[in-house]
Amino acid sequence: MASKRDELLDGLIREMPWYISAATRFQIAVADQLGMPLTDVHAIGALLEIGPAGVRRLADLMGMTTGAVTRMVDRLERAGYVHREPDPADRRRVVVQVVPERVADIARYYEPIGQRWQHQVAGYTDAQLRFLLDFLRQGREHAQLETTNLRTTGRPHATRRRAPTN
Numbered sequence: 001m002a003s004k005r006d007e008l009l010d011g012l013i014r015e016m017p018w019y020i021s022a023a024t025r026f027q028i029a030v031a032d033q034l035g036m037p038l039t040d041v042h043a044i045g046a047l048l049e050i051g052p053a054g055v056r057r058l059a060d061l062m063g064m065t066t067g068a069v070t071r072m073v074d075r076l077e078r079a080g081y082v083h084r085e086p087d088p089a090d091r092r093r094v095v096v097q098v099v100p101e102r103v104a105d106i107a108r109y110y111e112p113i114g115q116r117w118q119h120q121v122a123g124y125t126d127a128q129l130r131f132l133l134d135f136l137r138q139g140r141e142h143a144q145l146e147t148t149n150l151r152t153t154g155r156p157h158a159t160r161r162r163a164p165t166n
Helices: 004-034 038-050 055-062 066-078 100-107 111-121 126-153
Strands: 082-087 090-098
Touching: 004 038, 038 055, 038 066, 038 090, 038 100, 055 066, 055 090, 066 082, 090 100, 111 126
Parallel strands: none
Antiparallel strands: 082 090
8 A cells, every 4th residue: 555655756746747748738828829939939938048148059958950040030030029139258159139028028928827826835835935946946957957868869859960879
């Protein structure tokens, strides 16, 4: 007979992919409302996370070719969501930066879920909040590590043209 802890662990492990799937479907719904490809929404999110970045860095992060990212940045720039500017560290390069006013147009789709989360966590203790923050940060690190692993050892894709030879 499974202990209560085992049942909790099993439930948590079962729930995580469902949570990720629901979050992905939400992202798709937001992209649909904006009339833009999901990758474009994710690129804006990535730029908000990492700050201004060159096309190569954005391509590596997104798992896309630099050509595909350049076309995506062109679309986002035409729509006013990003702009290109000289890289302050190397004026020969260009970085892509979000336009805060246009990102606010996207943020309105996230406000209802943000309000729900705020209401949900309002009653949590500081210890519970620290736990959740740690859990999310570690989960992001795990996802980044597994993404890197898949991109370096898995099937070839945009950021790795050919599989390593053994």
